[in-house]
Amino acid sequence: MGSRNEKQALEQLPAWAPEYLACWGSKKPDGGRMTVRFAAEFAGVTPSAVRNLRERSATFSRLEEIARHAGAEWAQTYIEAGLRALAPGLMRALAELIADKNAQTVLKGIEWLRNKPQALSLEGTVGVSQGGWDLSGLSDDELDQMLLNLDVIDGAEE
Numbered sequence: 001m002g003s004r005n006e007k008q009a010l011e012q013l014p015a016w017a018p019e020y021l022a023c024w025g026s027k028k029p030d031g032g033r034m035t036v037r038f039a040a041e042f043a044g045v046t047p048s049a050v051r052n053l054r055e056r057s058a059t060f061s062r063l064e065e066i067a068r069h070a071g072a073e074w075a076q077t078y079i080e081a082g083l084r085a086l087a088p089g090l091m092r093a094l095a096e097l098i099a100d101k102n103a104q105t106v107l108k109g110i111e112w113l114r115n116k117p118q119a120l121s122l123e124g125t126v127g128v129s130q131g132g133w134d135l136s137g138l139s140d141d142e143l144d145q146m147l148l149n150l151d152v153i154d155g156a157e158e
Helices: 002-011 016-022 036-043 046-057 058-069 072-099 103-115 140-158
Strands: none
Touching: 016 036, 016 058, 036 046, 046 058, 072 103, 103 140
16 A cells, blocks of 8 residues: 555544554553453444454554554664664764753753763763863762853843
């Protein structure tokens, strides 16, 4: 099916379909396996309406299959793979924003430094080697003060 036909098929799905699919791809509140009856009632339709749509629409059947078997773990790995592919461009853009002394970017960088998240590994100097944004040797108190100073500057620019 071409992308145009696929788009038309998606647009022709009933209004309740996204809510049903979201429920169908999750666990029941009691932790058990999701049923058509529960997901259909949650979406405000009957189980027979779901079964009829499943028979009429290959697109809906595929979406239902994806919702059922492509859980959060798959989505997370998909997003992580995408971010890994974008990482070089993201880092170049971040470096340009820091080099331009973009206040919001610098504030976010300081926030990351202050919170010291486990997943963030900083090596060497932070910022642009030619500029004055080497924050690697600052204490938490110094970072707090810098954040306050930048927050004041950011407020003055608006």
